[in-house]
Amino acid sequence: MHIAVLGAGPIGLEAAVAATDAGHSVTVYEQGPQAAWAVAAWGHVTLFTPWSMNTTAAGRARVGGEGLDGPGFPTAAEWRAAYLLPLAATLDLRCGHRVLQVGRQHLRKGDLLGQAARAAEPFRLLVQGPQGERFDRADAVLDCTGTWGDPAPAGPGGLPVPGEAAARASGRLRYGPVPVGDLAGRRVLLLGDGASAVTVLQELLALSPPARITWLTPSSAVPGFYSPEDDVLPGRRALWTVGRQAAAEVDHRPGAFLAALELAGGGLTVRFEDGTTLEVDHAVVATGFRPDNGPLRELQFHACWGSEGPMKLAADLLATRGGGGGDCLASPQGGGAEVLRSPEPRLFVLGSKSFGRRSDFLLQEGHRQVTQVLELLAR
Numbered sequence: 001m002h003i004a005v006l007g008a009g010p011i012g013l014e015a016a017v018a019a020t021d022a023g024h025s026v027t028v029y030e031q032g033p034q035a036a037w038a039v040a041a042w043g044h045v046t047l048f049t050p051w052s053m054n055t056t057a058a059g060r061a062r063v064g065g066e067g068l069d070g071p072g073f074p075t076a077a078e079w080r081a082a083y084l085l086p087l088a089a090t091l092d093l094r095c096g097h098r099v100l101q102v103g104r105q106h107l108r109k110g111d112l113l114g115q116a117a118r119a120a121e122p123f124r125l126l127v128q129g130p131q132g133e134r135f136d137r138a139d140a141v142l143d144c145t146g147t148w149g150d151p152a153p154a155g156p157g158g159l160p161v162p163g164e165a166a167a168r169a170s171g172r173l174r175y176g177p178v179p180v181g182d183l184a185g186r187r188v189l190l191l192g193d194g195a196s197a198v199t200v201l202q203e204l205l206a207l208s209p210p211a212r213i214t215w216l217t218p219s220s221a222v223p224g225f226y227s228p229e230d231d232v233l234p235g236r237r238a239l240w241t242v243g244r245q246a247a248a249e250v251d252h253r254p255g256a257f258l259a260a261l262e263l264a265g266g267g268l269t270v271r272f273e274d275g276t277t278l279e280v281d282h283a284v285v286a287t288g289f290r291p292d293n294g295p296l297r298e299l300q301f302h303a304c305w306g307s308e309g310p311m312k313l314a315a316d317l318l319a320t321r322g323g324g325g326g327d328c329l330a331s332p333q334g335g336g337a338e339v340l341r342s343p344e345p346r347l348f349v350l351g352s353k354s355f356g357r358r359s360d361f362l363l364q365e366g367h368r369q370v371t372q373v374l375e376l377l378a379r
């Protein structure tokens with residue numbers, strides 16, 4: 001079988017390894033100039049899962065090297081350099097190739113509704129590469145494109161506020177857990193209560209002098225991610241503690257909503273819904289990420305209306321973990337491998353994209369998905 005793997009992130013790479021080892025021919029498409037391009041953007045962050053949970057036996061067998069299954073906690077940059085990039089070097093990778101659309105060779109979306117017979121037609125991929133656009137074919141598609149490319153905006157109701165795009169274009173607003181080393185002593189508005197937001201908070205407080213932070217969270221119960229007192233992941237507990245303590249130290253405004261952002265001098269005027277304003281130098285928006293299901297639009301792909309993840313897995317996660325904020329170590333998939341199937345035969349969404357907007361995805365879950373999908377393809 002010829003398998004197209006979309007995205008050479010950590011899960012796309014593991015999927016390509018497993019598929020190649022199973023005897024399939026595999027092409028990996030990566031939009032960035034190198035593998036694990038999204039991971040490179042948060043390379044400064046220390047993972048809260050150890051090496052042993054961030055690598056697989058199959059991957060380690062290809063890469064070699066010491067300590068890849070050890071108990072230490074690498075930064076994302078260390079993990080990428082020691083494991084992901086060497087792993088990528090063992091694969092047929094097309095970097096600089098973005099998959100724009102996926103369809104079936106001669107079938108339209110509404111043809112053969114829900115029928116296994118659709119599998120008789122290969123997938124057709126519209127790919128943008130350095131030489132322009134072209135069609136490629138595949139018998140199976142593993143969409144491992146992640147969610148990093150579409151950060152959630154700053155405003156209430158999940159909308160961007162007026163002025164948000166201009167603030168971003170001016171460089172005074174940034175999204176996600178990106179580096180903030182240039183913000184020492186600056187007045188910073190931080191939005192979000194998850195692990196990414198607290199990671200940013202931790203970095204802003206560690207600066208010399210520390211940033212002067214106004215922290216907006218949806219509620220006063222911070223941080224908004226799960227970590228029990230006896231957390232088996234000490235890094236996760238340490239992050240949780242930072243968030244809990246910081247709430248008392250910084251200007252924490254639970255339940256405050258933005259109304260608009262305006263460029264003002266070298267900074268931003270923040271307008272709140274209650275009519276008050278605040279002057280800051282920068283804003284950091286860490287309110288989560290959204291999957292881009294646009295490339296799957298011509299397929300019989302069924303997305304959850306809440307999370308935008310694939311429907312069966314989304315329902316399974318809801319049943320086993322609840323709507324969010326649960327333990328990302330808790331084992332989902334009460335329904336087993338079958339929950340990874342979509343109505344479109346041989347289309348699988350894996351990795352962080354498979355969790356849609358949920359923030360409780362862990363690499364070990366993606367590793368498990370890869371094993372399960374290879375089993376499904378072998379049936």
Ligand SMILES: Cc1cc2nc3c(=O)[nH]c(=O)nc-3n(C[C@H](O)[C@H](O)[C@H](O)COP(=O)(O)OP(=O)(O)OC[C@H]3O[C@@H](n4cnc5c(N)ncnc54)[C@H](O)[C@@H]3O)c2cc1C
Pocket residue numbers: 006007008009010011012029030031032035036037038039042045046047048049097098099100144145146147148149177196295350351352353361362363364366
């Ligand atoms: C700050 C941070 C810390 C995290 N810490 C942990 C942790 O400690 N432990 C843990 O288990 N998990 C952690 N995660 C969660 C998760 O494991 C990571 O997000 C992981 O990178 C997900 O891997 P992925 O392969 O699914 O997606 P990604 O890493 O996002 O990779 C997707 C790849 O697809 C490419 N791509 C996207 N669109 C296209 C397209 N149309 N065509 C071609 N290529 C495309 C991208 O360039 C990218 O290289 C963390 C996440 C973040 C953001």
